[in-house]
Amino acid sequence: TTDETQARQMAARLECGGVFINGYCASDARVAFGGVKKSGFGRELSHFGLHEFCNIQTVWKDRI
Structure with missing residues (x-):
């Protein structure tokens, strides 16, 4: 076009x-x-791809 x-x-x-x-x-x-939605394929390359190798973890602790 x-x-x-x-x-x-x-x-x-x-x-x-x-x-x-x-x-x-x-x-x-x-x-x-990479794939989108529920394709089962993750992202590759760029900083978006790096996030595919990360697991987010939240740690809570009581105040000292």
């Missing part, structure tokens, strides 16, 4: 991990890659 506004609106409505408009790019470690 030549209509950038239309392209961005369409991309915003899609529920997917990546959208290419009028082309594609080569792999780039700064760009997250």
